[in-house]
Amino acid sequence: MSPGIGPSGTPPRRGQSARWRGALDLLRLVRREPGITRTAAARALRLSSGSATDIAARLRDLDLVEESPVTPTGRGRPTTALGAHPAGPVVVAVDIRHEDYEVAVVDLAGTVVRTERDRHPGDDPGWLLGRLRTSLDRIRRRYRHRLRAVSIAAAGTISHGRFVQASTLNWYDIDLDALQPRRTRLPMLVGNDATLAGVAEARRHGSRTTLYLTVEVGVGGILVDEGAPVTGATGAGGEFGHLPFGDPALACPCGAYGCWDLDVDGRAMARYRGDPPPRDPRSYAGTTIGLAAGDPDAAAAVERCATALGRGIAGLVNALDPDSVVLGGLAGPVRRLAEPALTASYTSGLMAFRRAAPPPLRTAVLGDRASILGAADVAFDAFLTDAGLTDWANR
Structure with a gap:
């Protein structure tokens, strides 16, 4: 389990390999501004029109982005809008709150494509961990290789990747690593719910x-x-x-x-x-x-x-x-x-x-929605790296 909430909100470009140079920048831009046109993306990233077209085509072939037609304005060359590919990567964001919980599947564009929520008894963290484990196993079977990371927002104090204290629930020192889907070792990140809400709000x-x-x-x-x-x-x-x-x-x-x-x-x-x-x-x-x-x-x-x-x-x-x-x-x-x-x-x-x-x-x-979206943000931060894209391309 990754300590804290894992990678930074704006992953550094330093050390980015030549293989994914430009691709990671474009994917991060699509995450920040889903639906951005290819022309606007080229302008934002200071790419030539040809380079932006080539990178977008490569990402489309890898099922990472989808290009949709944009109504012509009558000026300039035709362009497309960039969004999440329907067969692209997803992450699971879990929000453990004081009285209930939510499990959401989120795509590259930040769209919640599947969600389930229920109340928990409050006095039995073991019951909740069992329910969450069942949900995550079900999601893993459905999305298979598309599932890239699990990110958990918890209403309590997180230290060294453990849920060490939720004083209002009388929960102490809970190891969330038990939520790892069976037979699959996915990146799993854990953060305080307010921390992750803050990430989502600050970025927006x-x-x-x-x-x-x-x-x-x-x-x-x-x-x-x-x-x-x-x-x-x-x-x-x-x-x-x-x-x-x-x-x-x-x-x-x-x-x-x-x-x-x-x-x-x-x-x-x-x-x-x-x-x-x-x-x-x-x-x-x-x-x-x-x-x-x-x-x-x-x-x-x-x-x-x-x-x-x-x-x-x-x-x-x-x-x-x-x-x-x-x-x-x-x-x-x-x-x-x-x-x-x-x-x-x-x-x-x-x-x-x-x-x-x-x-x-x-x-x-x-x-x-802030905690769920923040959990998804840091989960995609973990995926949008040289190693993450290499693993996706070799899947």
Whole structure:
């Protein structure tokens, strides 16, 4: 099993063999911009029209891309649109969430061609691993050589490729290598769900250095630099919710005290409203946010969370120096309902030199698909290499 989430978001061109020079660049471009015309691709990659045509034809013969006619505009030579070949490579992206899971088959263009989801009991990771193993074996039998990698997004802490802690589920030290399809040793990558969501969002927002933060049960996120997540020495980087930005008297299920998590999610909202700790912090937060327009207590709870959220964002911006901040999950609705409070705490927490042009706060665009798409992104990163294409050509 690959540690962390594997290869970087933008694989380096250095060392790229002559055999696949140009081909990998074009395939990565088709992944970023499915449906791009061959003419536009040549322009983006600074290729001659003839070179782009030759590379596209080669990739078409290898069942890697499909060329579709484009309605003529009356100007210039006819061109084609480039997309995923119907017999081309696919990857499996798995999203293990707090209450359910999803298994998706994704093609080169980022299209989910098959998906299944179900709830899991929460207290029995063995049951879930068995169900996932069955699903992956079924997918392997159906797609055979087309299946190139498996990528898992998990709602917990990942270290050295293992699911070491999901404190809200009471899951600890789970070896996901047991999910390897029988008789086939595919590249298998494992990443935190917020990390992978951040990869997907950052690549689609187009910023060079993006700080992604999402509020679900606590705060997750990642710093993404030029498409690659900064996951640290063991792959556990990005556990921003466990920074000591909160009340030091409060014990977190992770084992630390004063975690930021406890000041921004449904547990905080319940505490601010004088309610007992909720069984499902995410549902409680959603209900409170829904009530905030007409309930002063709910509105005050959301505002306190927004203030804590803004203050923590400022600290991370001061430390990490991103050029943009993307907010996912419940962070978006919290910001929308209590924008003045969040903006004031964010601005006041910034170092003075940053206040004239602070990194903009943007709303995530992928919703609950972000983790699945991010898992697929890094799975294709693992495939789109010299070795990956050589193996595909020799299949």
